[in-house]
Amino acid sequence: MNAGTDSEIERTIRENHPALIAYITAGDPSLEETREYVEALDRGGADLIELGLPFSEPIAEGPTIQAAINRSLEAGTTPGAFFDLVAGLETEAPLLVMTYYNMILQHGPDADPEPFVSRAAEAGLAGIIVPDLPAEESGPLRKACEAHGLDLVFIVAPTTDDERLDSIMERTAGFAYVQARLGTTGARADVSGATHDSLARLDEYPIPKAVGFGVSEGDHAAEIVSAGADGVIVGSALVDLIAESEDPVAALESKARELKAGAERGVPEPEQP
Amino acid sequence: MSEATFGEYGGQYVPEALMPALAELEDAYERYVRNNEEGFMHEFRERMADFGGRPTPLQRADRLSERYDREIYLKREDLLHGGAHKLNNALGQVLLAKYMGKERIIAETGAGQHGTATAMAAAHLDMPCEIYMGRTDVNRQRPNVYRMRMNGAEVTPVEAGRGTLKEAINATMRDWATTVENTHYVIGSVVGPHPFPTMVRDFQSVIGREARDQIREKAGRLPDSVLACAGGGSNTMGSFHAFVPDSVEQRSAKDSSGQRPRDGVSLYAVEAGGSSLEIDEEEGLAPNSATLSTGTDGVLHGAMTKLLQSTDGQIMESHSVSAGLDYAGVGPELSHLVAEGRVTPASVGDDAALEAFHRLSRLEGIIPALESAHALGYLERVAGPDAGEYDVEADLGDLVVVTVSGRGDKDLETVLEETEKRDIEAAPDVEVFGQ
């Protein structure tokens, strides 16, 4: 269950504590540019990088990532081309794919998740996050992930009750994705008060916890880490840079630096002897 | 506890944040809908009678019976308050939300019929209500937008995608993921995560229960077949549920009526064939909504079911002249009943549906919803004067019930516009409007 040493993702978070986990949508605006952006994030100090494989009905996404997914789909991004891109990337940061369950089911025949996982492993991905797959429905995918040595990361929501919390924490691999607030993804100007409560509830579980949904600035990262998180997950703020910056490569690299430095500021000072 | 799946279909494929709300809803459904005859269900039935106008009639359609040379009965859900079967579910869910202590109602709508029914139910039960509706649908179903506003509901247009039901559901789910603690999502069909498909079916099953009693009273026996249109499939499952046990296996043992040896009550789910059953994979477009007939298994809006999708798993943009059928998914229980062979899927295209719309209006004095016209169009295909021209074969039998799921007032603009593009025999001469 908590075989931390087997998990490349868990090891990475522990070794680079506090970790920065960066999300961008693959293929926004093209897979060629995604390659440059991933390399920029890697240089800027992102410890793990999540790549969104676009699905036409992204129900967990706010306007920013919905728009990125639309741009990617308009550019013709397919799972095949996505895996080819990933296979060619040489980043220090391990890579995860974030996508919706139907994309995973349709990669092979008969709505079976195994072919997707097999291809993901072959391409060098270390983990999978599926926002519309709760623990109850995760049996077949988890089995495939275990067989291929991939981490299936589960999300803990502010509404998750204690009973569900146990079963999620038992199943999640690599880290627990702590959803900072109710709602969809999207950059916010502050840190949700729910974050502190969520982290306090998770304190007793040994697996690393990373907080996402709304994190956009170094100061947020500092606050979240000081509240006990092992990592921060930043998505929409990076996607905004891709959409709006004149030089996204430079902007992403420096944003990653800012966020990583912020996270490090949040580490409590060791007590004076 | 009720089952979360129907065979391999159904389930709960939703973000973690919504799972506790589904558990809470399942509890409330068990407590009030399944096990509270004297309380919740009594109040629900009273309100459906006094506010809704139940029971709706089962009417013998004299001229259709003549045309098709068999007994045709219409289950008149068009006469329900609001003009469609949608109120059965909307009132049930809004009342349940009230019992659950929720403070706000949200819903998606396609044709606007579910939105209208929800807005009416929310006004009736004094609950604030917000309706999400795709931009295309807002434009093609204007009368319903006005009706929702009259009843005090907020109507929020959804600009994403092609602006139809699929996008409206996405937007409503996003709202719910944010407001789940005080808000109930009144889903409009037998779709979505468990317990919605089961609960909505139960609220709608009054259609088939009444029809089953009424046909026995009027015709002295069970029908040979029941036809209903299928978008998400709520009027379909509502019409079929009481008849599902009247299958070949169950009936053959006890059927000694001697009239015509029937094997059971055949069930036909008639989908929108749109302009073609072919899929344009490049464009991501299915110019139809014939999910049961042509779809493949996958996960959409919380359930494993039949879908119109590309080989990669992207959901197709569907099409139908009728907004209420324009959806790339279908209820998981219907997918299951089709897989088992209990329900026969069929499809009728835009042209035939428009013809059927005019035919029923002209022959019976009933203007049906374009959705319902699909079910009537299937009757024409199988039993009409030109039936030989189509390679559809179905043994509808001598006694047929067709559910008229709604009335067509909301569709008049669309129908006039679409009729002009076609040559439809039964269509009236629009010159009377004095251009």
Ligand SMILES: Cc1ncc(COP(=O)(O)O)c(C=O)c1O
């Ligand atoms: C009159 C009418 N019939 C049928 C439908 C299709 O829905 P369902 O398949 O859930 O009955 C609609 C949907 O809006 C409708 O308004």
